[in-house]
Amino acid sequence: MRTSYQYRLKPNKEQREIIDNTLDMLRCQYNYQLAQRFNWYERNRCSIDRCLLICHLPELSEKPNRFSQQASLKQLKIDRPWYKNIHSQVLQEVPKRVEIAFDKWLAGDSNGKKAGRPRFKGVGQYKTFTYPQFKQHHFVGNKITLSKIGDVKVIVHRPIPDGFVxxxxxxxxxxxxxxxxxxxxxxxxPTIKPDFNADNIVGIDVGLIAFYVASDNTRIAAPKHLRKAERKLKSAQRKVSRRKKGSNRRKKAIQKVGIKHKKVADARKDFHFKTAKILLSKYDVIAVEKLNIKGLARTRLAKSIHDAGWSQFRNILEFKAENAGLRVIAVNPNSTSQECSSCGHKVKKSLSQRIHNCPVCHTSLCRDLNAAINIKARGTHALKAQFMSSMTSP
Known part of the structure; x- marks a missing residue:
């Protein structure tokens, strides 16, 4: 079982300067190695798809990869001795991040859909560095020992569970x-719950009025964290626009805006975790729609969709379900609101029409509840198909 715990650090002034300098140096190295990749790409690509029988092609340069860029770090520390102040494994993580971003841009994701071109990171945009190996005895009590930084105070608001490394x-x-x-x-x-019950299944239909409506007619209202904080955010952002660029007052105003945005994001994430816990405490299998969130976010409802955070909620739900030995089934979302949950007849309706009325079987119920029942039915069918395939496979 793999999980993550996050604690707040309380570094002193000297340690804060070291962390900030480390992040800035890593940012510069990230941009340099990303530029190497772009330079190779521009030199070696060609838009011409045919050539003469006799031609002279320029010599192609070798493609930089993670290992070649990691090997160059030894010379980097000779040319720029201040990079010796960064732990070697932390510095080696930079080429790994560059390769992931660059390869994802060229090859795309698992569905073949290409991501956007990786961007160079400006000042303050490189925010995380990682120690890929860590010794257990370096975290004792409320102190954690970070190489090249020292012993840093940690606010341990919850202890690490026994047995976890x-x-x-x-x-x-x-x-x-x-x-x-x-x-x-x-x-x-164990990865599977001992008393797992595949028949204890529920379908949930996410929305903007109710955050979700379950197939058993339970629902939770959408909290709308961003909408509720908009007035305070506008006031804080207005102060930023009034400050002189480059001044300390503007930097402080920007920091206040960031704190307010973080407060909204933390409240949303906390709501998602609590909602996932409610669902997983009642059901063993949860069927959800496999929505195209990026496509939906291009509509006029973009702000409300981002405020709901459906994608983050689904990721949290899947993560918590896996740790609990339970299941989350993603089903096809097409026509879940249009199909009648009783007879299967398609009843076309606009988004403003909130009641499902079937002219064939005369079923009348909330359209979200109707969609949740259809999602449950599709999830049950998908679960049985997975079970049968696992039984027939050698």
């Missing part, structure tokens, strides 16, 4: 301070 440690700078994220692992925890 720290695998990696990440240090992150946020708007309101510094945080450390511990990646924990315990291979003795």
């Amino acid at each position: 720290i695998k990696t440690v990440s240090v992150t700078k946020k708007a309101n301070g510094y945080y450390v994220t511990l990646s924990l692992d315990d291979k003795t925890v």
